[in-house]
Amino acid sequence: MVEDLDDFFEDRGQWEGPSGSDMDLPPRPPRSRREIRRNRKSRKRRNLLKVLLSALLAIALILGVSYLVSRIHRQGPIIGSSRDVADDYPGPGETPIEFSVDTGQSAQQIGANLEKAGIVASQRAFVQSVNGQQLADKLFPGTFELKTRMKASDVVAILTDPSKAGGFLEVRSGDRARDVIARAARLSGVGQGDFDAIVSSGGRGILPSEAGGHFEGWFEPGRYDVKKLGSADKILRSMVERRTAKLDLLGVPEGEDRQRILNVASITEAEVNKAEYYAKVVRVIDNRLGRGMPLGMDSTVAYSNNVTALKLTNAMLQNSQDPYNTRIRKGLPPTPIGSAGDDAIQAAMNPESGDWLYFVTVNMDTGETRFSTDKAQFDEDVKLYKQWESNHRG
Template sequence: MADDMQEFFQDKVQWVADGQAPVSAMPPRPPRSRREMRRRRERRKHRKQIMTIIIALAVVLATSCVVILVGGLRHGAPRIVATKEVAPDYPGPGGQPLEFTVESGQGADQVGANLVKAGVVKSTAAFLQAISSAQSESRLLPGTFDLRLRMKASDVVAILTDRSKAGGFLQVRAGERVRDVVARAAQLSGVPQSEFDALIQAKGEDILPQEAQGNFEGWLQPGEYDVRKAGSAKAILGNLVSKRIEHLDQLGVPGGQERQTILNTASITEAEVNKSEYYSKVARVIENRLAKGMPLGMDSTVAYSNNVSALKLTDAMLKNANDPYNTRVHQGLPPGPIGSPGDEAIQAVMHPESGDWLYFVTVNMDTGETRFSDNPDQFNRDVKEYKAWESQHNEQGK
């Protein structure tokens, strides 16, 4: 009983500072019995448990509110009230046919606005939503497409991302020869081949820069061009040449005769390389051989003059001393470029990798593995390895 009473008074005692009166002049009434004391302790314990639960619930509720508020600030609105607005769209399939052109370099916003203006789609927003919903590898292609008035936006996107449905655009690839580019340009544009031939025979007068020496080879910029609207061979070739000059300026290629020499060397590098990692090494081999007065010995130059692939060269072609492009016989660079080199080849010629290599051989045409050396004996061993691969390849092809 004494212990219980002591606990009771310890719970009820009120401490005051010096000079202050106690809150109550009367001491608390002692409990009548031990049972009453137990009931009081149980009530206090119960109240403490309830308060603990209430505080915990309050913390949880406050935390939830903060999470919802932060989520709303990050995403513009809380998830529970977020809705996706459906952009105005035609049901399709469409009405009157029309031709629509996507220019090279146009963005989705601009194409969408042009589609709305042409009456093909109902809103730019619907077009952009359709692009967003399309496959990740889909992209808008330049070209002239057959569409209809009042089409469903998703149907339009399916057409504008299908290369087989893009017409009127000429694609110039790195390493291509002028004769091949001109043939496709004439076919796509409807401009007679004879009009292109006349410009080539006139040595590109009023089109080519002086350092090109009247030769279009190497001066056609790789890329995609709308040739159906050009109207003439001069407009088409003039555009390709002006784009080339503009791009060479952007790459920092020196002008004048040095520019022509870089294009010439880069065109050979482009033709001889089968992997990006080899560009700067092949460029170094060419530079080293020129510095030593050695013939370049590049099959690609002979293949160009005979208008065949390197795999179809004959011994007679490789020994023909009357061919000015035969770098097996003649020292130095050929009379001009042998194709339109891309950026990697041009950069490699301006910044070749350091090395003493004088030879390179692609020993496996399947993997593209190429060996570089400065030793004639190693070169001969590499050639034998290639011949073995070629023999095995030919046997399997029978």
């Protein structure tokens, strides 16, 4: 209590000179234990604040460095900011030049090659344009027709357009072998004769025995760098090996069963354009074969005559000498009629349960297909298709 009273009066005391005015004196020492404690707490608060600020600055620095490292790791060096404009040509370009992009090349690697070829003014301009448009994962492999001294953004527009990529063969589900080989010869620059010689020899050393010497059905859909492969043997071997690997992955039985499944799947792929119908079509094929009925598939006749189903003539459909004419001949055709996709192959192994014997795609725009068990319903469905055909005939 005494200390509190002393503190009370000391806190309110005045330092005065003889005449009552303030004197020019040095800072006085603390007047009481309370002031000492107050000063000590104030210093502690200031020191704590300094520690907290230092910790926050350290955390911010660590987070900033981590972000920059992760971004560089994902995208490569960050260049081309508003204060770091890369050298660039104004375009549109001068001398035509071929330029190739390999599978897996980064924007930095492509940009360096473009600069070396004199196509862009700098690697940095190209990378800046790619990153600015977030197109790093849209750069396609292939051979492109470019020009020297092009604007970097114009080069990016071409290298991200798959239709401009030459040298890469696209095999699609349903493609016929003859068409695939013709495109492979044109894109690779390898002579058509080189391919024809291998086909004539029955694909010896390339095709499995169950293929019976025929490439049809044995090309796996996908993209192939045929220009880089460089020879007919390597190109054909690549497509067949990828097909074999995919069939193994899908669990397709080997030997004659494998060839039969590819045959059924290829017809299914050609007959309807919606995967939801594949398993039903396979069931129709199995049911008709089981009853000893001709398959009656226009797609097989179109294949042997190298036309689309819409261009079939009565003469083609009535040609009994055609081994692929399943309107007349019973059983499956001699070979598959195209490269079936995964969905059709899986449907060929797992047909849907049902007793359908007929189907008709009644609307070629929507792909609507109707299945039936009797000829009368089939005839009615054919009328619907004929009506659609009449309405769309040019």
